[in-house]
Amino acid sequence: MLAWLFVSPADRRLLGTNRFRGPTPWVIAIMSFSIMLIAATGLALASTAGSLSRAIETRYALEVPNGGQNLDALVASLKSVSGVSSVDPVPESEMRRTLERWLGPEADSADLPVPALVNFDARPGTDFAAVQRHVEAIAPGARISAHQDRVAPLLRSMHALQWLAFGLVVLLGAAAAAAVVLAARGALDTHRFTIEVMHGIGATDLQLTHMFQRKIALDALVGSVAGAAAGGIVLLLLASGASFAGELSGGATLSIVDLLVLLALPFLLTALATWVGRIAVLAALRETL
């Protein structure tokens, strides 16, 4: 099936020896570089969204508008409900620090009523009606909300960005394929005379296509591996380098499967370019006699 990759030196001489001098490897390298970065971003987003979603899927917040006079009783009551665990009251000082962002020094004023916040985990199947009853008995007007509901818009945005990244990867792949089609047509024009002679002495379309397919495959392989390597270096620098990158990538990690997907990308791009090149050459040859 891959015999066309291992042709004799004589067959290689038919298309001349100016390999890697055309624009094709460079165009594919740029596409591969961009695909690598965008795909890594998309995969990191998916990974982050996944871990965030998993981390908060059982997490709830209890908000007590009138402050935490009965906070200890509330925490004890919550802990007594079956299915509830990890009950963590947010310290008032932390609440005031949060409010400081909006209110400035006024947030420290003793006259300011600061609501109390208690975070807790609840296993799936927990009787929330019972939780609500326990809470109402101690702090009427307290509200329970799921973290997942609050973070939903952020998760939706992350998923949208993830799909955007996927779409961009597909578009860049299509652009690389289009570049290969143009390069294949250019190569056919350059070697039109050789093709005519070869056809004249009985070469089949497949024999001629294999010559071009091999050249396209090698150009695409060199370009996509070089582009992916450059992309990999940039990703490594971002992951381990400057502090701002640390901020950006905080929590955004790539799993082994993600890394394998990224490693496979240049080879997938090579396979796509080779296939598209083959189709383009065969189609062009069919227009001749």
Next chain:
Amino acid sequence: MKLLYLAQRPTRGRIRLFGEELSEAPREALPPFRRRIGVVFQDFRLIRHLSAFDNIALPLRVAGATEEELEGPVREMLAWVGLADRASARPPTLSGGEQQRVAIARAVINRPDLLVADEPTGNVDAEMAKRLLHLFTALNRLGTTVVVATHDVGLINATPGAEIIRLDNGGLADPTGMLRNPPPRRR
């Protein structure tokens, strides 16, 4: 000539070659027939970036011969056309006559069933023209049909047994065969 070596399809009429009707044969069916035809083009049509050796070896490579299989015949053919010492020379470095000899060697290396030659003696000296004629005659005796397009009256006279068709303005000058040389009965 182009119709004969299957480089064009007829706009009218029919082409029957090797016992097959090829006027409307699908293009995928043509390569095996083309491999049975050797063509000597007037403009040689040698691939410029290939050596004389590689140009002559092309039909054998297309037919699937290995390097070991084709080495001997190509060397022999190079020697026969007097270019043994120019095996690695590329066409632009060869003279017109040398290029023509490479083109002839390429056309006959595969022992074709049909040899089509367009002005094969146009660029060679008298001695080489004579050798070519001997080659064509020898190939013909071995079963190859040789079709030569030429303005060389000497070549025509040197092949007394050949059927001659005179063309005038792209048409047969003697559609009835009356002017064929040698005519069955000359008036």
